[in-house]
Amino acid sequence: MKKEKKMAFSLPEEELMNSGHLACQGCGAALAMRYVLKALGQKVVLCIPACCWSIIDGQFPYSSLDVPIFHCAFETAAVSASGVKAGLEMVGDTETTVVAWAGDGGTFDIGLQALSAVAERNDNILYVCYDNEAYMNTGIQRSSATPYGAWTTTTPVKHFKERPKKDIDAIMAAHRIPYIATASIGYPEDLFRKAKKAKEIEGTRFLHIYAPCPTGWKSRPEDTIKLARMVVQNATFPIYEIEWGEKYTLNIKLKEKKSISDYLKIQGRFRHLTKKEIASMQEEVDRKWERLLSLVNSSREKDQIPS
Amino acid sequence: MKKVIMGNHALSYGAMLGRTQVIAAYPITPQTQVVELLSEMCADKTLDAKFIKVESEHSAMAACLGASLAGARTFTATSSQGLALMHELLHWASGGRMPVVMGNINRAMAPGWNIWADQNDSLSQRDTGWMQFYCSNNQEVLDTVIQAFKISEKLLIPSMVILDAFSLSHTYEIVDIPEQEKVDEYLPPFNPQLKITPDEPHAFGGLTGPEHYFELRYKLQKEMEKAPALIEETGKEYEKMFGRYLGLVDEYRCDDADIILITSGTVGSTARVAVEELRQEGIRVGNLRIKVFRPFPFEIVRNIVKGAEKIAVVDRNISYGHHGIFYEEVKSALYGHNNSVPIFGFIAGLGGRDITPSTFKEITNLALKKKRPEEEIIWIGVKR
Amino acid sequence: MRKKKRAQKIVFKSEKDVPLMAMSTGTMLHNKTGAWRNIKPVIDLDNCIQCGICWKFCPDVCIFVEDELPVIDYDYCKGCGICAEECPTKCIAMVEEEK
Numbered sequence: 132m133k134k135e136k137k138m139a140f141s142l143p144e145e146e147l148m149n150s151g152h153l154a155c156q157g158c159g160a161a162l163a164m165r166y167v168l169k170a171l172g173q174k175v176v177l178c179i180p181a182c183c184w185s186i187i188d189g190q191f192p193y194s195s196l197d198v199p200i201f202h203c204a205f206e207t208a209a210v211s212a213s214g215v216k217a218g219l220e221m222v223g224d225t226e227t228t229v230v231a232w233a234g235d236g237g238t239f240d241i242g243l244q245a246l247s248a249v250a251e252r253n254d255n256i257l258y259v260c261y262d263n264e265a266y267m268n269t270g271i272q273r274s275s276a277t278p279y280g281a282w283t284t285t286t287p288v289k290h291f292k293e294r295p296k297k298d299i300d301a302i303m304a305a306h307r308i309p310y311i312a313t314a315s316i317g318y319p320e321d322l323f324r325k326a327k328k329a330k331e332i333e334g335t336r337f338l339h340i341y342a343p344c345p346t347g348w349k350s351r352p353e354d355t356i357k358l359a360r361m362v363v364q365n366a367t368f369p370i371y372e373i374e375w376g377e378k379y380t381l382n383i384k385l386k387e388k389k390s391i392s393d394y395l396k397i398q399g400r401f402r403h404l405t406k407k408e409i410a411s412m413q414e415e416v417d418r419k420w421e422r423l424l425s426l427v428n429s430s431r432e433k434d435q436i437p438s
Numbered sequence: 439m440k441k442v443i444m445g446n447h448a449l450s451y452g453a454m455l456g457r458t459q460v461i462a463a464y465p466i467t468p469q470t471q472v473v474e475l476l477s478e479m480c481a482d483k484t485l486d487a488k489f490i491k492v493e494s495e496h497s498a499m500a501a502c503l504g505a506s507l508a509g510a511r512t513f514t515a516t517s518s519q520g521l522a523l524m525h526e527l528l529h530w531a532s533g534g535r536m537p538v539v540m541g542n543i544n545r546a547m548a549p550g551w552n553i554w555a556d557q558n559d560s561l562s563q564r565d566t567g568w569m570q571f572y573c574s575n576n577q578e579v580l581d582t583v584i585q586a587f588k589i590s591e592k593l594l595i596p597s598m599v600i601l602d603a604f605s606l607s608h609t610y611e612i613v614d615i616p617e618q619e620k621v622d623e624y625l626p627p628f629n630p631q632l633k634i635t636p637d638e639p640h641a642f643g644g645l646t647g648p649e650h651y652f653e654l655r656y657k658l659q660k661e662m663e664k665a666p667a668l669i670e671e672t673g674k675e676y677e678k679m680f681g682r683y684l685g686l687v688d689e690y691r692c693d694d695a696d697i698i699l700i701t702s703g704t705v706g707s708t709a710r711v712a713v714e715e716l717r718q719e720g721i722r723v724g725n726l727r728i729k730v731f732r733p734f735p736f737e738i739v740r741n742i743v744k745g746a747e748k749i750a751v752v753d754r755n756i757s758y759g760h761h762g763i764f765y766e767e768v769k770s771a772l773y774g775h776n777n778s779v780p781i782f783g784f785i786a787g788l789g790g791r792d793i794t795p796s797t798f799k800e801i802t803n804l805a806l807k808k809k810r811p812e813e814e815i816i817w818i819g820v821k822r
Numbered sequence: 823m824r825k826k827k828r829a830q831k832i833v834f835k836s837e838k839d840v841p842l843m844a845m846s847t848g849t850m851l852h853n854k855t856g857a858w859r860n861i862k863p864v865i866d867l868d869n870c871i872q873c874g875i876c877w878k879f880c881p882d883v884c885i886f887v888e889d890e891l892p893v894i895d896y897d898y899c900k901g902c903g904i905c906a907e908e909c910p911t912k913c914i915a916m917v918e919e920e921k
């Protein structure tokens with residue numbers, strides 16, 4: 132049955148993440164880790180606060196990653212990474228990439244203060260937020276990353292979330308850090324390229340990864356990748372980079388911007404929404420998309436931005 | 439070299455001589471001079487350290503923990519509300535066996551806002567697994583910081599070096615600043631067994647079920663139990679090199695004392711003035727200053743108070759719904775060993791109200807008058 | 823070939839064997855997550871075009887490549903179905919697990 136052809140690999144074969152981890156079926160966060168580690172390689176220290184990944188990694192005395200992890204307090208991912216980086220440098224290790232690896236709750240909510248301070252100091256760390264749009268680890272409670280309309284256990288159908296998702300990327304841009312990028316696990320090559328690029332940049336780098344959660348979104352596990360593509364194609368989660376807070380680059384251009392309805396339809400968390408509510412969500416997506424395009428078009432060239 | 443410095447700068451010099459590698463701190467009155475001097479030392483390279491100027495005490499401790507796990511010697515300083523904000527991470531430090539050394543200036547907890555001396559801030563952190571050293575003069579502050587690094591790094595348990603707001607933090611005293619070479623000889627570089635490095639990838643502090651958590655905590659307590667002997671040993675070694683001994687407690691004229699005043703912090707030296715004056719009146723009184731609160735020096739306290747007829751514990755703190763905290767600790771130390779000695783519990787000086795030699799005279803006279811204490815808490819100086 | 827890693831169970835007989843803090847010393851490979859599965863992916867290799875997509879999108883790192891073809895490690899496959907869903911030639915079928 133041996134074929135003549137070679138297997139096609141669009142990413143390096145080496146794995147720093149092992150099987151046996153505790154992620155749910157079809158977990159987007161697990162894929163995010165797999166791709167980012169492929170890009171960063173072994174010379175890495177991860178600081179993981181309370182989040183799905185503090186469980187996914189496994190129970191003491193085991194770990195599912197071949198890189199070291201500091202499981203740190205919920206609100207401290209960014210500054211723990213700054214501390215590790217400073218400590219490593221003082222003991223003579225200037226090479227290691229120190230990564231804060233946090234969920235949306237640890238980033239948008241409880242960890243925002245420390246993250247903002249790290250970004251303001253431009254500490255030399257890579258911050259990765261894998262965004263599954265709610266507190267999934269504790270059982271699907273709303274976070275400020277939860278989008279408008281979504282059901283969670285603290286935003287029941289009768290009182291669903293009525294405020295839009297916090298624009299964390301704009302907040303990070305306001306800190307004028309060297310590199311911000313959004314990415315989706317539906318586009319692993321783009322994510323891989325960005326993680327690699329971020330690794331080479333000095334200063335605070337912020338990588339915001341869209342990572343579907345079948346358990347919390349009431350979607351089918353096999354739809355994880357599909358959702359991670361749809362969200363990009365309908366411009367709900369555009370894929371772009373921001374350099375020094377001012378230079379916006381759109382990485383995935385849309386030939387035809389899809390409507391959000393198909394995307395909403397395959398997620399139980401949006402099932403209760405009326406046509407009117409969906410229409411207003413669509414308006415919001417369109418408005419934000421236009422705003423992003425105008426930021427991209429009016430961006431200054433990188434060499435014109437004082438760093 | 440002798441220098442006239444404030445208590446806060448004694449902390450900074452201790453951290454400098456200890457060759458701290460990473461400092462992360464946030465300003466709070468009355469701690470600010472500690473970090474101001476350290477910033478200058480880092481800026482002019484007197485101290486080769488990274489100073490992370492964080493946005494909160496919570497982050498200060500978090501940064502120290504990361505740096506400590508990476509194998510760097512770390513120092514921070516705070517006070518009162520700042521210490522309270524760190525609370526979560528104090529557990530993280532001891533549970534993670536990260537030997538951070540921290541200066542804490544004893545200051546009252548709000549509300550209302552009060553920046554004066556009071557021990558409730560540090561004593562509220564009693565059960566976080568930190569060693570706690572209460573100092574009574576600036577020399578002791580400096581010497582304790584250097585020794586705390588040694589003790590902490592040996593046991594992999596963090597240390598808090600504590601001094602009173604203003605009466606020590608802002609008070610200038612002559613301090614003998616040891617030579618760097620000699621300190622280097624006393625305190626070897628930090629080289630921990632557990633270290634986070636890509637060369638040997640481990641996950642630290644992950645999910646730990648009931649089948650293992652218990653043993654981890656047992657081990658922490660077992661190490662803590664080794665601390666009293668180690669504190670005495672490192673103290674003697676320090677004495678040999680620098681001529682000053684810091685042990686678990688500091689006793690003054692307790693040998694033949696009928697009544698022993700038990701204190702902690704700066705008021706120890708105030709108590710001694712009263713001891714001298716009372717002795718001239720023919721009252722045989724002594725002072726036992728408890729320097730190390732955690733681990734509690736049960737045995738040595740028991741031995742020192744053995745011959746006393748009465749004990750008066752003076753607390754600048756309170757556990758609401760209970761009593762003065764040192765009072766309770768002393769009682770528990772004596773339970774089953776010397777049940778008959780009456781122990782009087784005094785609460786004085788909360789929120790920085792003055793404790794003077796005459797306060798101690800009043801306390802001594804009150805204790806002398808009664809056979810046994812008539813109330814569990816004897817309040818000194820409350821207007822009522 | 824898939825690198826065979828240590829998949830040992832670690833047993834602490836007494837507290838003396840336990841590290842000072844909760845520090846991992848082994849991998850989660852001892853945890854055979856294949857037991858979570860209700861349906862399992864089966865690859866029809868005749869129709870496989872070796873595109874690598876199933877390998878790429880597996881969240882459980884349990885599709886590996888042997889002799890230039892994808893092989894599923896059923897010890898770990900949780901049966902999420904992403905590989906079947908994403909396969910461009912639809913040569914992966916999700917079939918009922920026989921218990």
